[in-house]
Amino acid sequence: MxxxxxxxxxxxxxxxxxxxxxxxxxxxxxxxxxxxxxxxxxxxxxxxxxxxxxxxxxxxxxxxxxxxxxxxxxxxxxxxxxxxxxxxxxxxxxxxxxxxxxxxxxxxxxxxxxxxxxxxxxxxxxxxxxxxxxxxxxxxxxxxxxxxxxxxxxxxxxxxxxxxxxxxxxxxxxxxxxxxxxxxxxxxxxxxxxxxxxxxxxxxxxxxxxxxxxxxxxxxxxxxxxxxxxxxxxxxxxxxxxxxxxxxxxxxxxNNESYYGFGAGAHSYLHGIRSSNIGPVNHYIQAVNAHRLPKREKRSLTKQEQMEEEMFLGLRKTAGVSVSKFTQKYGIDPLHHYDKQITQLVEKGLLEVGDGQIRLTKKGLFFGNVVFQSFIEV
The missing domain is CATH 3.80.30.20 (tm_1862 like domain)
Incomplete structure (x- = not known):
């Protein structure tokens, strides 16, 4: 909800x-x-x-x-x-x-x-x-x-x-x-x-x-x-x-949680589906007045995509990603699932693991995009 x-x-x-x-x-x-x-x-x-x-x-x-x-x-x-x-x-x-x-x-x-x-x-x-x-x-x-x-x-x-x-x-x-x-x-x-x-x-x-x-x-x-x-x-x-x-x-x-987005061009994330509204104001009004939701695009995320977002959004926080919360949410231990990426990023001094958290180091704050990209499958 x-x-x-x-x-x-x-x-x-x-x-x-x-x-x-x-x-x-x-x-x-x-x-x-x-x-x-x-x-x-x-x-x-x-x-x-x-x-x-x-x-x-x-x-x-x-x-x-x-x-x-x-x-x-x-x-x-x-x-x-x-x-x-x-x-x-x-x-x-x-x-x-x-x-x-x-x-x-x-x-x-x-x-x-x-x-x-x-x-x-x-x-x-x-x-x-x-x-x-x-x-x-x-x-x-x-x-x-x-x-x-x-x-x-x-x-x-x-x-x-x-x-x-x-x-x-x-x-x-x-x-x-x-x-x-x-x-x-x-x-x-x-x-x-x-x-x-x-x-x-x-x-x-x-x-x-x-x-x-x-x-x-x-x-x-x-x-x-x-x-x-x-x-x-x-x-x-x-x-x-x-x-x-x-x-x-x-x-x-x-925290990669669900939210409603209302208005022209707004984005929503509900039940694992990311959607965006029609952008032009008049087109948005016309859609709503025709009694239909003004959606421009809807995309259902796979479990893999949801986990990727959990990592690169969560790592924006200085507290980082909670290993236990990730495991509870997806039934997968991120330390095992992303072992290769995490090991490489720790060796480069961009990530650290401790107290049940995966987080950016002080150096990692300056190379956030490099870290985030590591968790996205091409």
């Missing part, structure tokens, strides 16, 4: 230069029709695959807080009307610091949201412009202060490194500013250049000055050391939190 729900809001007031998520400009979009269709999709899905226990809801995008107050209120009411939210432990919404005013924050609080994830990326106004963000550093401070006034304590921010023209000095400044905000969580990602993005086109033209791989590695090591010195535990390759305030929702993904 899935205990987690992801809800996708694909609308943005501005498209970031690095973003390859399913998104569209907000202007002239059928937002109200989309929200009605979203409510219908949740209802139809729960009729087909019911659950009585939902522990986490994550509203992502796009930019969910680009919705106006009445639209946000309708969305939150829809969630409570269609899902068993009385068992919720974590209810997160992604937000752009420039979009959140006092009225929206109050709506979120009254609507049961108890965790905010703010897309900050950097505390350098010039870098914000370079990457296509439309908020300012000042708006970050104002948003966090306003959220705290409404008793939001569980606040996370996203930061990025390896940005065009970014220096170690810039990164150090951003981490210090994060520390000064006194919030419990940060997700800190290296910039990845994805196809069909503005940055990808610039890179192909030789017009994207990125830090070298050596500098990127230095930045990551600096982040790990600095966050530890602030009292934040690294519990996943890119995530840091105060004890007990890890993202419950994201841990569902890394």
């Amino acid at each position: 899935a205990k987690a729900v992801y809800i996708h809001i694909p609308f943005c007031t501005q498209i970031c230069h690095y973003c390859d998520f399913n998104k569209v400009y907000l202007n002239r979009q059928p937002v109200d029709d989309y929200l009605i269709a979203l409510k219908k999709e949740i209802h139809m899905t729960l009729e087909e695959a019911p659950t009585s226990l939902i522990e986490t809801v994550f509203i992502g995008g796009g930019t969910p807080t680009a919705l106006n107050e009445s639209q946000l209120e309708f969305l939150l009411e829809s969630i409570h009307q269609t899902l068993p939210t009385n068992t919720l432990k974590e209810f997160t919404i992604e937000a752009n610091p420039g979009d959140l005013n006092g009225e929206k924050i109050r709506l979120l609080k009254d609507g049961g949201v108890n965790r905010l994830s703010l897309g900050v990326q950097t505390f350098n106004n010039e870098l914000l412009k370079k990457i296509g963000r439309n908020h300012s550093v000042q708006q970050v401070y104002e948003t966090v202060d306003a959220a705290k006034k409404y008793d939001f304590e569980n606040i996370s921010i996203d930061l990025m490194y390896r940005l065009p023209g970014q220096s170690m000095k810039d990164l150090r400044h951003s981490l210090l500013e994060f520390k000064n905000l006194q919030i419990p969580h940060a997700s800190i990602y290296s910039l990845i250049i994805e196809p069909k993005t503005i940055f990808y086109n610039l890179m192909r033209k030789g017009k994207l000055p990125l830090p070298s791989e050596d500098v990127e590695a230095d930045m990551y090591q600096f982040i790990i050391d600095e966050m530890a010195s602030y009292g934040y535990k690294q519990y996943e390759i890119s995530n840091f939190s105060k004890p007990g305030l890890e993202s419950r929702h994201n841990l569902v993904y890394w």
Whole structure:
């Protein structure tokens, strides 16, 4: 039974230069029709695959807080009307610091949201412009202060490194500013250049000055050391939190557990089947209004594929993969099944085995993709 729900809001007031998520400009979009269709999709899905226990809801995008107050209120009411939210432990919404005013924050609080994830990326106004963000550093401070006034304590921010023209000095400044905000969580990602993005086109033209791989590695090591010195535990390759305030929702993904995905382009994992929704907003609405689930693709995973995912998703966590839980779940001891891969990776200093766990070493954190690839059969 899935205990987690992801809800996708694909609308943005501005498209970031690095973003390859399913998104569209907000202007002239059928937002109200989309929200009605979203409510219908949740209802139809729960009729087909019911659950009585939902522990986490994550509203992502796009930019969910680009919705106006009445639209946000309708969305939150829809969630409570269609899902068993009385068992919720974590209810997160992604937000752009420039979009959140006092009225929206109050709506979120009254609507049961108890965790905010703010897309900050950097505390350098010039870098914000370079990457296509439309908020300012000042708006970050104002948003966090306003959220705290409404008793939001569980606040996370996203930061990025390896940005065009970014220096170690810039990164150090951003981490210090994060520390000064006194919030419990940060997700800190290296910039990845994805196809069909503005940055990808610039890179192909030789017009994207990125830090070298050596500098990127230095930045990551600096982040790990600095966050530890602030009292934040690294519990996943890119995530840091105060004890007990890890993202419950994201841990569902890394633990390879089931979850519902609703909205245009959203992904689900239910009963060993991974599926994705239709991406274009109007096509999504049309499918739901025709009383059919808006699925674009469905794929049933073999037991081997499920075990592969258990390994490479679980190894993202610093705690690693539990040998006993893996064995209980699949009836196979991973130390025996993946003996060759684990032995080779231990010899290279990328993996370690101990206390019933298989985990990345400190060196392995820098070569995660090499480790993960080792567990995928070609």
